[in-house]
Amino acid sequence: MSRRVITLTTDFGTGSPYVAEMKGVILSICPEIVIVDISHQVAPQDVRQAALILDQTVWRFPDGTIHICVVDPGVGTDRRIVFVQLGVQCFIAPDNGVLSRLMRRDELRRALVLTQQDLWRHPVSDTFHGRDIMAPAAARVATGQSLERLGPATDRLVMLDWPEPEVRGAEIDGRVLTVDSFGNLITNIGHDLVDRLGNSAAICVRCAEHTIRGVVRTYGDRDPGTLVALIGSSGLLEMAVVQGHAAQRLQVEAGAVVTVSCA
Amino acid sequence: MSRRVITLTTDFGTGSPYVAEMKGVILSICPEIVIVDISHQVAPQDVRQAALILDQTVWRFPDGTIHICVVDPGVGTDRRIVFVQLGVQCFIAPDNGVLSRLMRRDELRRALVLTQQDLWRHPVSDTFHGRDIMAPAAARVATGQSLERLGPATDRLVMLDWPEPEVRGAEIDGRVLTVDSFGNLITNIGHDLVDRLGNSAAICVRCAEHTIRGVVRTYGDRDPGTLVALIGSSGLLEMAVVQGHAAQRLQVEAGAVVTVSCA
Amino acid sequence: MSRRVITLTTDFGTGSPYVAEMKGVILSICPEIVIVDISHQVAPQDVRQAALILDQTVWRFPDGTIHICVVDPGVGTDRRIVFVQLGVQCFIAPDNGVLSRLMRRDELRRALVLTQQDLWRHPVSDTFHGRDIMAPAAARVATGQSLERLGPATDRLVMLDWPEPEVRGAEIDGRVLTVDSFGNLITNIGHDLVDRLGNSAAICVRCAEHTIRGVVRTYGDRDPGTLVALIGSSGLLEMAVVQGHAAQRLQVEAGAVVTVSCA
Numbered sequence: 085m086s087r088r089v090i091t092l093t094t095d096f097g098t099g100s101p102y103v104a105e106m107k108g109v110i111l112s113i114c115p116e117i118v119i120v121d122i123s124h125q126v127a128p129q130d131v132r133q134a135a136l137i138l139d140q141t142v143w144r145f146p147d148g149t150i151h152i153c154v155v156d157p158g159v160g161t162d163r164r165i166v167f168v169q170l171g172v173q174c175f176i177a178p179d180n181g182v183l184s185r186l187m188r189r190d191e192l193r194r195a196l197v198l199t200q201q202d203l204w205r206h207p208v209s210d211t212f213h214g215r216d217i218m219a220p221a222a223a224r225v226a227t228g229q230s231l232e233r234l235g236p237a238t239d240r241l242v243m244l245d246w247p248e249p250e251v252r253g254a255e256i257d258g259r260v261l262t263v264d265s266f267g268n269l270i271t272n273i274g275h276d277l278v279d280r281l282g283n284s285a286a287i288c289v290r291c292a293e294h295t296i297r298g299v300v301r302t303y304g305d306r307d308p309g310t311l312v313a314l315i316g317s318s319g320l321l322e323m324a325v326v327q328g329h330a331a332q333r334l335q336v337e338a339g340a341v342v343t344v345s346c347a
Numbered sequence: 348m349s350r351r352v353i354t355l356t357t358d359f360g361t362g363s364p365y366v367a368e369m370k371g372v373i374l375s376i377c378p379e380i381v382i383v384d385i386s387h388q389v390a391p392q393d394v395r396q397a398a399l400i401l402d403q404t405v406w407r408f409p410d411g412t413i414h415i416c417v418v419d420p421g422v423g424t425d426r427r428i429v430f431v432q433l434g435v436q437c438f439i440a441p442d443n444g445v446l447s448r449l450m451r452r453d454e455l456r457r458a459l460v461l462t463q464q465d466l467w468r469h470p471v472s473d474t475f476h477g478r479d480i481m482a483p484a485a486a487r488v489a490t491g492q493s494l495e496r497l498g499p500a501t502d503r504l505v506m507l508d509w510p511e512p513e514v515r516g517a518e519i520d521g522r523v524l525t526v527d528s529f530g531n532l533i534t535n536i537g538h539d540l541v542d543r544l545g546n547s548a549a550i551c552v553r554c555a556e557h558t559i560r561g562v563v564r565t566y567g568d569r570d571p572g573t574l575v576a577l578i579g580s581s582g583l584l585e586m587a588v589v590q591g592h593a594a595q596r597l598q599v600e601a602g603a604v605v606t607v608s609c610a
Numbered sequence: 611m612s613r614r615v616i617t618l619t620t621d622f623g624t625g626s627p628y629v630a631e632m633k634g635v636i637l638s639i640c641p642e643i644v645i646v647d648i649s650h651q652v653a654p655q656d657v658r659q660a661a662l663i664l665d666q667t668v669w670r671f672p673d674g675t676i677h678i679c680v681v682d683p684g685v686g687t688d689r690r691i692v693f694v695q696l697g698v699q700c701f702i703a704p705d706n707g708v709l710s711r712l713m714r715r716d717e718l719r720r721a722l723v724l725t726q727q728d729l730w731r732h733p734v735s736d737t738f739h740g741r742d743i744m745a746p747a748a749a750r751v752a753t754g755q756s757l758e759r760l761g762p763a764t765d766r767l768v769m770l771d772w773p774e775p776e777v778r779g780a781e782i783d784g785r786v787l788t789v790d791s792f793g794n795l796i797t798n799i800g801h802d803l804v805d806r807l808g809n810s811a812a813i814c815v816r817c818a819e820h821t822i823r824g825v826v827r828t829y830g831d832r833d834p835g836t837l838v839a840l841i842g843s844s845g846l847l848e849m850a851v852v853q854g855h856a857a858q859r860l861q862v863e864a865g866a867v868v869t870v871s872c873a
Contacts, residue, residue, distance in 0.1 A: 360791035361624050362624055362647075362649040362650055363791045364649060364663045365790075365791075367617070367647070367648040367670075368666065368667050368843075370646050370670075371667060371672075371675075374672050375670065378644070378672060392853050420830065421830045422830060423827060423828025423830055424831070472841075472842070472843040473827045473828040473841075474840065475842075475843030478843065479843075
């Protein structure tokens, strides 16, 4: 078998010793694993942001990758920890909705509740299930541990509400989903909806009293400092300032309303 | 032999090219190694903080892991660089006390002074022994280099003072050791001392004119914004604000006095 | 063959999901690869800074390492993406001058324009060629893809101007090239030029109305807080404040004039 990959997504912050603790536990069980950091800069306890980061990244990874997500405001309470398989990707995370955006994208093949305590690290800290339950469970799955031994199946997972853009004739009402590290405002409006409205030069994007005319192909199509709309690398409409920071320019954050129409 | 692990702990900052230089040197000597970043965000030249981060993390790693620590205000002076083996973990670091907290935890099996210059990278920069001495020495140990060739044994290592909590009858006087990335205040008071005081609901924790009644099991046991005391994932008493930042709320930093008593 | 290494240098920021996307694409094609982050904290679109970071780090890596650099203000425009081999190091980057400082150091053995679209990931996003062109091309080279298939050779690459220090008798006029994470000011004046001026104690370094007398061997040679000049780990003259931040003290940034003379 080819080497397996485990990814880590947490709100621990860059350079956190907590991340290193998880890696040590994983490597102690499964020395051949490849560990990839997706992000440790999820805003503290921001389950929705973690869900969006996972949805942007996990589909690029090899079949059978195990993605651990520790954004877990309910650590140590009776919230469950689950193993979920969506298509060819596997996940271990608290059952708090952090996987719910992913479920719109691929087939749910398996959902198990982690209950089998002999697969965990002991004593289990009530404040760090990432290290003591999720990391060892993922490492054991990577070494070929039978999935059935993890715990019982469940057919009910916590789902968050992910508002869809509304299409009304030649107008789309959407939202800013997230702001990336360049300050670009990523919306929930897919390229297919935009394409259907008409010619890209005739599209009009409005947000926070700003109006952008035309959808460009890439940042370099306009001069530095220009506010542009374009289809970003995840296939979603975004607003950007060429070589600048759109979120600061527009004073806008996640949740803001975006309206797209055709002139 | 299974693949070996080298970890890196430095004060170089995230994204520092100096870290990448060390990794390049290590991989050039030992391409099969797994390199794990523990943290590069130790405060500049803060030997005590590095010592605490090492103590929190190194014990989770596989047997035979080599931990390099480059927090080295004396680089290029006559301070020594040492190879130290504690139990099954190995360390390469300047002899400035950064390993002294670890020594309370496991048996000192070996301490050598790195003097064998043909194992180093040349010319040796007077300002970057991490790259030119520690990285190549660690990589050579990982490839099976005989330890005796590193240099002569020593029975004297620089030790820092690590104040212990004082127990006076039904009261414990301790200190805040460090603040983690969530703003939680980690003390030097172990769970065993707290357990001995009595029932967790009757424990009283005082710090900076704040009083916390009761030790909870985990953050989720109280509402967001509540100041709580609990046993953290390293087995030490900590103060936290649920979904908040205790260090900011209490205006407290490392070194602050913490008193625990039983009502 | 020994395992190959791919390095990543970008302006995506630490913890960016864009970096994780590239790693997922690489590992999907070449699961045996070692991926090393050089830095993701290049200032946005700062091609010159990226060029300096590459020049500081890439020479430490094993023969045959493939260095990807995604600092790419022209993404999606008609700027070219190139594969370049310098000595035993390989590079994939936009042809925007980011490799031009490296070319002063080692022999240009090969320069190809990436045009062979069946080696890319499809559909290619107009805003993320790092993920869709550079990452898959690098991974395919790592798996042994014949280089000729990448695209046609070119003998013309974009070159940036890298000013050299001027020597006028017993005086050298140079520049601050970059500021490192400790705040040290790294100049473009090599140790050989400084050595030729005379005895290190008699050297005089001037910058922004500050004068430093003597070149010390290492930071620890002076008391904390002292402004010193020394030869840094890349062999270049630098100005530093012992256990402090020279860029803040001198209120100086990249580009500032530095004059070295002999008393």
